[in-house]
Amino acid sequence: AFVPLTPRILSLKPDFSTSTLNLKWSDNGSAFPYGLDAIWQIQILRKEAMEKVTQVNYYSKLTHEDIVLSWNWASDMPLECTSHYVKIRCYVNVTQFVGPMNWSDWSPVEKVAGKDTDANESGVFPQDTVVAVGSDVTICCVHKEGQWIKQMMYGPEIYPMIHLSSRSSAIRVLNASASDTSGTNVVCMLSEDGMEGTVLFVGYAPDTPQNLSCETSNFLIIKCTWKPGRPSGLYGKRGTKYSLFERISGKNVSCEVNEMNRERVCGFPVLADQKTYDFVLGVSNPIGQTESSILIDLTQRVHPKTPEKLTVYGNSSTSVRLRWFINSSFADIRLLCQIETSSGHSEQKLHNVSMPGGKFSTYTAQLNTLHPYTKYHFRVRCSAADHFWKWSDWSRIEEHTTLEA
């Protein structure tokens, strides 16, 4: 029978932060003609009793050269909890060979030691990690020699324990629900009043921002606002981070956001000689990321500041002049302003006036056809004349009485 050489594991490396094992081995392809199919059977074992956890087939094609093959395996349990072992064997479909063909022998076992094999180590793992709501999580307690675990609690609940080794036991939390702001404590009560613990943060990936809208009130800063959608349940340094990337200029701004506000705001500087802005609002937290985008022509997204210092003057019985100030730069657009007049015995009237925008300017307008010797209330608001977006807020009301006829 044809039996391939026993495969040789080159390395087995743990990534504790992701509980992932990376296996590398040589396919010994130089010993075979070109193009043969090979099957690699990889077995993962765990715990003191080296119980089989999983067995996977990996397929490759031999190329008459020795190729290093690589394979990753994500454990459902923190690698710190107990030792993990890997062994591998192979089967080569030698088409030219007429007789029976068999699997190779298993390779020697490669081991990644758990913390339960290090006398100085103890603790609850994973340490201070973040998982998505609905996840199934395995949390273990590694204790010192001679100690034993009285109970393991997840939040207020005592959980049944799974024995891993003489110094390690685990609990399995299924379909984890969102944790409180300070996370869910996992407490391991030990003999002799010992106690170990960790904090698990269970939250949601960020929701795609809704109602993303950008405007400017002064042609200095573009203010983007959005609704965050479902709260992630994660706060502080695990909270959701926002950044605003502008594709045309390539400029990126990170946003300072207060998690407790319903609406989110981020400012982006108006760039010289750029009218169109292609924004991507990037959103991320430890569980996931998403984005929203918006393309705007800034001149069509002008939401002027409230007109200030409104004054009304005139020495006529039927006309007045109004003057107001807007603390912004509108040099590149025309403004449309609306003056509202009201007096005791007549209903409110609106008068539209348009004028070229100025740089931190004072604006004036004249109103005629007023009634003599009448007390009027005036107020004004403005917007962009050519592409209306939003009115500013109304100015304060100013009172003025026209002269007698």
Add this chain to the structure above:
Amino acid sequence: MAAAGSPSATLRRRDLRSRGIRLAGKMRSDVIDLLDAYMEQQGLDASVSVAAVEGVPAAAAEHWDEQTGTQRLLENLAAYRTFRALLAQMLEEQREQLGEADAALGRALAAVLLQVSAFIYHLEELLRLESRSPPSEEGTGPPLAPHLSLFERKLRGLGVLRELAQWAVRSVRDLRQLAKASPGSSSAPSPAESP
């Protein structure tokens, strides 16, 4: 500054002591409230026992009744300076871990920190009235907290607040003890009344 034994110094001393006693009493009740809020917010059970936390001054004092008035003031001052640094550390961690999520607890923590600072002022003034300048603060901050896991930090915070509550009780007794001993010299050992 008035001579240690002058009538105005005596009046000032009595005023500082009585205000100090009231402040320590208020501090204790606020710390107890803060403790409850802290435990609830951190998901800790009231039955959690916390071993002595490194760097936190213990309120229990051996030979408490044999201490002189100046020793009491110096021990109180050293302890509350340490608590001021520990509480500031906790406040910083609170902001880092929770951001704006639980501002109420942050405000309560900041309020107690303010009281501790005020009490430190009282103690320093009382020492000056004993013609003793308060020891300088350089290099007396609490030991840098070793890298702790979040759960260990939660327990450490619990230990700090529990011990601070004990210290507030002790400070009331210390200041009362000072009041009793004041007709005589301040260095005379105080009659037995252990905390």
